[in-house]
Amino acid sequence: MCTPEELRTLFLFEKLDDDQLRQLCRAGRIEVVEPGPVFREGAQATCFYVLVEGSVVLTKLSGGHEVEMVRTSHRGAYAGAWTAYMGDRVPQIYNSSMTVPERSTFFVLDAADFARFVAEWFPMAIHLLEGLFFGNQNAREILDQRERLLALGSLSAGLTHELNNPAAAAVRATASLRDRVAGMRHKLGMIASGAYEPATLQSLIRIQEEAVDLVAKAPSLSPLEESDREDALGTWLEDHGIAGGWNIAPNLVQAGLDVAWLERVAATVAPPILAGAVAWLNYTVETELLMNEIADSTTRITALVGAAKQYSQMDRAPFQVSDVHELLDSTLVMLSRKIGSGIDVVKDYDRDLPRVPAHAAELNQVWTNLIDNAVGAMDGRGTLTVRTYRDGDCLAVAIGDTGQGIPEEIRGRIFEPFVTTKPVGEGTGLGLDISWRIVNKHRGDIRVESQPGHTEFVVRIPLASPEGDHDD
Numbered sequence: 176m177c178t179p180e181e182l183r184t185l186f187l188f189e190k191l192d193d194d195q196l197r198q199l200c201r202a203g204r205i206e207v208v209e210p211g212p213v214f215r216e217g218a219q220a221t222c223f224y225v226l227v228e229g230s231v232v233l234t235k236l237s238g239g240h241e242v243e244m245v246r247t248s249h250r251g252a253y254a255g256a257w258t259a260y261m262g263d264r265v266p267q268i269y270n271s272s273m274t275v276p277e278r279s280t281f282f283v284l285d286a287a288d289f290a291r292f293v294a295e296w297f298p299m300a301i302h303l304l305e306g307l308f309f310g311n312q313n314a315r316e317i318l319d320q321r322e323r324l325l326a327l328g329s330l331s332a333g334l335t336h337e338l339n340n341p342a343a344a345a346v347r348a349t350a351s352l353r354d355r356v357a358g359m360r361h362k363l364g365m366i367a368s369g370a371y372e373p374a375t376l377q378s379l380i381r382i383q384e385e386a387v388d389l390v391a392k393a394p395s396l397s398p399l400e401e402s403d404r405e406d407a408l409g410t411w412l413e414d415h416g417i418a419g420g421w422n423i424a425p426n427l428v429q430a431g432l433d434v435a436w437l438e439r440v441a442a443t444v445a446p447p448i449l450a451g452a453v454a455w456l457n458y459t460v461e462t463e464l465l466m467n468e469i470a471d472s473t474t475r476i477t478a479l480v481g482a483a484k485q486y487s488q489m490d491r492a493p494f495q496v497s498d499v500h501e502l503l504d505s506t507l508v509m510l511s512r513k514i515g516s517g518i519d520v521v522k523d524y525d526r527d528l529p530r531v532p533a534h535a536a537e538l539n540q541v542w543t544n545l546i547d548n549a550v551g552a553m554d555g556r557g558t559l560t561v562r563t564y565r566d567g568d569c570l571a572v573a574i575g576d577t578g579q580g581i582p583e584e585i586r587g588r589i590f591e592p593f594v595t596t597k598p599v600g601e602g603t604g605l606g607l608d609i610s611w612r613i614v615n616k617h618r619g620d621i622r623v624e625s626q627p628g629h630t631e632f633v634v635r636i637p638l639a640s641p642e643g644d645h646d647d
């Protein structure tokens with residue numbers, strides 16, 4: 176039985192008058208609950224619970240585990256549909272799960288009654304609470320936007336630079352190629368005028384085809400081997416009276432040709448036309464090398480554009496089943512300039528991991544921030560490790576670095592907004608806060624272990640998402 180006297184002993188109701196307490200009693204009810212679950216996180220919030228006797232435990236699902244938030248036997252402790260007074264402007268769902276470890280007694284109000292009482296009795300408080308709630312939410316959104324723009328700005332600067340290099344290389348190579356092709360047209364004129372015997376011409380064409388094959392298979396040489404070979408070829412060309420031999424030698428070396436090959440050319444043509452023949456073959460080699468360069472550059476551009484598309488998930492649904500390795504790879508490509516050449520990137524992927532349901536572009540934001548932080552901590556030199564593995568029902572992504580470690584004094588607070596050790600303009604202190612919220616939205620968690628020389632952030636995402644998880 177609900178009595179006004181009993182309700183008055185609960186701190187939540189102590190300031191209400193007799194009439195209000197009577198109304199509460201009439202609308203609500205006293206419920207005795209046996210040990211076990213009372214309501215589940217994420218379910219429609221229909222009731223407001225106030226503990227009269229016994230104890231409650233509130234938990235939240237994180238990384239596939241129930242994490243205990245509160246355990247109390249404090250009379251008057253309340254839980255459930257306490258945001259009902261905001262109506263349909265916020266999702267009316269339980270934001271944690273409640274269980275009772277022992278037989279417990281509650282005063283229970285339906286959400287609609289609770290909302291009505293609060294609205295009637297505390298009209299001004301509602302405005303203040305709403306202001307606080309939505310004000311906070313707005314500030315969050317504006318700041319998130321800013322952090323995202325900062326990240327996007329630095330990514331697009333990096334990407335522009337990355338695209339610029341191969342694009343400029345392709346343009347340069349095309350101009351050189353035009354030059355060489357003009358040279359070859361000129362040579363063709365010479366050949367047509369009968370400068371070469373038909374038999375010689377046949378052999379030269381055979382040697383030319385061989386050269387093209389050799390270019391395709393050219394070994395990569397150490398700088399020392401390269402300069403040795405250049406010396407040998409340059410000397411040979413000089414000895415055979417070929418003008419400009421020292422300019423030709425580096426091309427021939429790059430194409431994988433050597434003195435033995437030149438000897439075969441010399442054996443094929445008469446000495447007076449050797450210089451012309453070598454120059455002609457050099458054109459062949461050069462055009463092959465230039466075309467390779469153009470193919471490499473344009474392939475690189477295509478790969479970068481592909482990575483950018485994958486990274487931004489441009490033409491994909493926001494929530495879908497994703498291969499985390501594709502996400503990690505595209506993020507690494509996007510950040511390659513930032514990572515720089517002084518940092519070794521070690522990938523240790525468990526390719527057997529299944530794909531996971533996820534907001535892929537948002538997870539990319541998480542990797543971006545963790546990698547950005549890791550790189551920032553290493554000062555241009557060290558090892559970045561990106562590891563994936565299975566951890567129970569979760570997929571784990573570990574981002575490790577060999578940097579200075581998280582400063583002692585902020586270790587416990589790094590996931591809080593605005594905690595940063597970076598100079599103004601460089602860090603916002605929002606990266607880990609946003610990352611944490613994104614991972615939380617996936618019902619996962621982030622942990623960190625850090626000491627000087629070794630820091631590792633581990634993100635865990637449940638392999639199967641609970642139903643109804645795909646909206647915000």
Ligand SMILES: Nc1ncnc2c1ncn2[C@@H]1O[C@H](COP(=O)(O)OP(=O)(O)O)[C@@H](O)[C@H]1O
Nearest residue numbers: 548549552580581595596602603604605606607
């Ligand atoms: N891998 C890491 N190594 C050392 N310190 C780190 C690392 N990751 C994060 N931190 C620390 O945590 C702070 C907060 O990180 P974050 O929330 O991403 O904000 P921001 O990068 O803008 O400073 C950083 O300023 C840095 O001091």
Ligand SMILES: [Mg+2]
Nearest residue numbers: 544548606607
């Ligand atoms: Mg950061």
